[in-house]
Amino acid sequence: MPRKSTPPASTSENPDFYYPSRDVVRKAHVKDWEKLRKKALDDPLAFWEERAKELDWYKPWTKVLEDSKAPFYEWFVGGKTNVILNALDRHMRDARKNKLALIWEGENGDQVTMSYYRLRQEVNKFANVLKSMGVRKGDRVTIYMGRIPELIIAMLATVKIGAVHSVVYGGFSTEALAERIEDARSRVLVTCDGAWLRGKTVNLKEIANEAVGRSGYVEHVITVQRTGQDVEMVTGRDYWYHDLMALPIASPKCETEQMDAEDPMFILYTSGTTGRPKGVLHTHGGYQVHISATLKYVFDMKDEDRWWCAADPGWITGHSYIVYGPLILGATSFMYEGGPDYPYPDRWWKMVEEYGITIMYTAPTAIRGLMRFGESWPERHDISSLRLLGTVGEPINPEAWRWYHRVIGRGECPIMDTWWQTETGGHMITPLPSAPLKPGSGTKPFPGVDMDVVRDDGSSCGPNEEGRLVIKNPWPGMLRTVYGDPDRYIEQYWSFFKEQGWYMTGDSAKKDEDGYFWIIGRLDDVIKVAGYRLGTAEVESALVSHPAVSEAAVIGVPDEVKGNVIHAFCILTAGAGKPGEDALKKHVRSEMGPIAVPAHIEFVDSLPKTRSGKIMRRVLRARAMGEDEGDLSTLAD
Numbered sequence: 035m036p037r038k039s040t041p042p043a044s045t046s047e048n049p050d051f052y053y054p055s056r057d058v059v060r061k062a063h064v065k066d067w068e069k070l071r072k073k074a075l076d077d078p079l080a081f082w083e084e085r086a087k088e089l090d091w092y093k094p095w096t097k098v099l100e101d102s103k104a105p106f107y108e109w110f111v112g113g114k115t116n117v118i119l120n121a122l123d124r125h126m127r128d129a130r131k132n133k134l135a136l137i138w139e140g141e142n143g144d145q146v147t148m149s150y151y152r153l154r155q156e157v158n159k160f161a162n163v164l165k166s167m168g169v170r171k172g173d174r175v176t177i178y179m180g181r182i183p184e185l186i187i188a189m190l191a192t193v194k195i196g197a198v199h200s201v202v203y204g205g206f207s208t209e210a211l212a213e214r215i216e217d218a219r220s221r222v223l224v225t226c227d228g229a230w231l232r233g234k235t236v237n238l239k240e241i242a243n244e245a246v247g248r249s250g251y252v253e254h255v256i257t258v259q260r261t262g263q264d265v266e267m268v269t270g271r272d273y274w275y276h277d278l279m280a281l282p283i284a285s286p287k288c289e290t291e292q293m294d295a296e297d298p299m300f301i302l303y304t305s306g307t308t309g310r311p312k313g314v315l316h317t318h319g320g321y322q323v324h325i326s327a328t329l330k331y332v333f334d335m336k337d338e339d340r341w342w343c344a345a346d347p348g349w350i351t352g353h354s355y356i357v358y359g360p361l362i363l364g365a366t367s368f369m370y371e372g373g374p375d376y377p378y379p380d381r382w383w384k385m386v387e388e389y390g391i392t393i394m395y396t397a398p399t400a401i402r403g404l405m406r407f408g409e410s411w412p413e414r415h416d417i418s419s420l421r422l423l424g425t426v427g428e429p430i431n432p433e434a435w436r437w438y439h440r441v442i443g444r445g446e447c448p449i450m451d452t453w454w455q456t457e458t459g460g461h462m463i464t465p466l467p468s469a470p471l472k473p474g475s476g477t478k479p480f481p482g483v484d485m486d487v488v489r490d491d492g493s494s495c496g497p498n499e500e501g502r503l504v505i506k507n508p509w510p511g512m513l514r515t516v517y518g519d520p521d522r523y524i525e526q527y528w529s530f531f532k533e534q535g536w537y538m539t540g541d542s543a544k545k546d547e548d549g550y551f552w553i554i555g556r557l558d559d560v561i562k563v564a565g566y567r568l569g570t571a572e573v574e575s576a577l578v579s580h581p582a583v584s585e586a587a588v589i590g591v592p593d594e595v596k597g598n599v600i601h602a603f604c605i606l607t608a609g610a611g612k613p614g615e616d617a618l619k620k621h622v623r624s625e626m627g628p629i630a631v632p633a634h635i636e637f638v639d640s641l642p643k644t645r646s647g648k649i650m651r652r653v654l655r656a657r658a659m660g661e662d663e664g665d666l667s668t669l670a671d
């Protein structure tokens with residue numbers, strides 16, 4: 035184990051470790067990572083309570099954690115708050131009022147900057163618009179947009195009035211959107227005409243219209259004009275955002291709804307093992323404590339920073355670390371609309387230089403993608419403003435880690451490899467800037483979080499033994515339930531280690547002799563494609579909704595840039611002609627979205643199944659990879 039916290043990078047005694055410089059440690063919020071971890075783990079509730087006290091509350095809590103109804107845990111019980119109180123309202127009383135909250139750049143070069151004051155005005159106006167459409171506390175509002183400032187305004191306005199947002203990633207398509215609208219029973223949908231992506235426009239409104247037609251709950255659709263393309267507007271149902279915001283009802287005065295700490299704040303759909311996507315539910319109190327504490331400590335956020343989380347607000351990374359976390363901390367957050375390599379592969383680095391970004395957070399797939407273009411692209415720009423880097427979403431291979439560290443971080447910026455999930459709300463395994471790093475490992479759990487790698491019987495795995503990654507104690511940002519399906523919440527996360535009361539992450543991992551965690555991948559039927567989380571069942575149902583496909587099974591196969599790509603096995607419907615591969619891909623794209631499109635499609639006569647009818651993906655994987663199929667004794671046929 036490294037003894038000193040600040041030796042030079044990669045000493046000869048410890049070639050595996052990358053140490054932060056003395057300067058990084060000296061300036062960091064947390065100077066001794068292990069000391070804080072130990073202290074917090076001795077008394078996690080005291081640690082989280084201290085963090086909660088750094089926020090404003092309308093009324094303080096009477097109990098930090100209520101565990102009598104576990105796994106339906108409650109945090110900061112009796113407390114009254116609203117995430118907007120901390121993200122916007124409290125900044126009105128000091129200099130942050132005039133600080134930039136948001137800097138936005140469109141792919142076509144458009145720019146928007148907004149101070150905290152201005153952002154709050156816009157949010158208040160839209161909150162009043164939503165109220166005028168009958169949206170009340172507890173109602174769900176679905177938001178389906180490109181990466182534009184109005185997306186953030188719509189999220190904040192929804193939460194401000196006590197309603198619950200369900201943001202659907204703009205890369206999803208008709209069926210995925212319809213299903214999510216239906217599950218949330220949203221009466222209001224906020225969307226935009228189109229989005230810019232790699233010089234072209236994506237027709238989001240057309241997809242939204244089709245989805246609204248299929249789901250049958252939506253009464254009002256509010257559309258932001260971004261691209262100016264022709265769209266179909268239905269009288270009595272459709273309104274332009276800019277028209278509504280110009281009406282007298284859109285007053286910039288609006289009271290923030292006082293919520294119980296445990297009141298729902300948002301639903302975010304994510305893929306699970308079986309069937310339909312699950313609506314992961316987060317609440318007002320614990321969520322904001324968790325994400326503000328992690329952002330402050332992990333990314334060492336300071337008032338002078340310019341923060342760029344290059345995710346999409348439609349995923350949990352965007353919710354927690356583009357929108358809510360930075361605003362709660364009063365930071366300046368940058369958001370970019372389009373593709374990273376458009377019009378040239380230096381687009382990102384150009385913006386880092388132009389805006390003086392100091393901390394950057396992205397996914398391994400983006401790093402690998404940009405790495406392919408070579409070092410000359412980042413070298414064209416002065417990106418020395420960067421002081422800290424981050425990654426999330428999938429394991430980062432050491433080669434990409436080293437490139438990111440050396441080429442983007444000048445060999446000086448520590449990389450925070452953060453492991454977490456939609457369900458956890460915020461970071462769970464992550465270094466802090468003062469931690470010695472190993473490329474490819476997220477190091478150890480965040481202070482106050484108790485995690486382990488265990489065997490199926492619950493015993494701890496030995497060093498470097500692969501096992502199940504579990505969370506052993508509750509944490510404030512945890513999901514509270516699966517929306518509308520509490521049984522599924524228990525079944526999915528808490529049944530495997532029921533006796534021990536541990537949360538099962540669904541990941542496999544190893545812990546090395548230094549106690550560092552190494553994530554291997556998913557143990558269930560979830561595939562991570564370019565960091566996006568997809569359920570095999572969703573992709574399969576998109577395939578079989580094509581008339582020529584009667585049955586389908588998909589698996590993930592390794593890919594150098596995307597981590598995994600989808601390989602689909604399809605059985606033809608009796609009597610149907612074989613559809614072209616492109617036609618089938620197009621069909622999946624229009625049902626589910628581009629991220630779900632299989633890279634390979636193979637037609638087969640049968641699928642390997644167990645006697646109970648479960649598809650043996652292991653066998654399919656071996657076939658796709660040209661490997662030995664292993665033990666086939668459980669095969670039905």
Ligand code: PRX
Nearest residue numbers: 426427428429451452453454455456553567
């Ligand atoms: O498999 C893990 C992987 O992403 C899963 C969670 O996906 P999602 O809910 O979409 O959230 C992604 C963004 C927080 C995990 O179960 N994962 C996430 N971060 C990492 C990771 N795998 C390895 N290293 C990471 N840093």
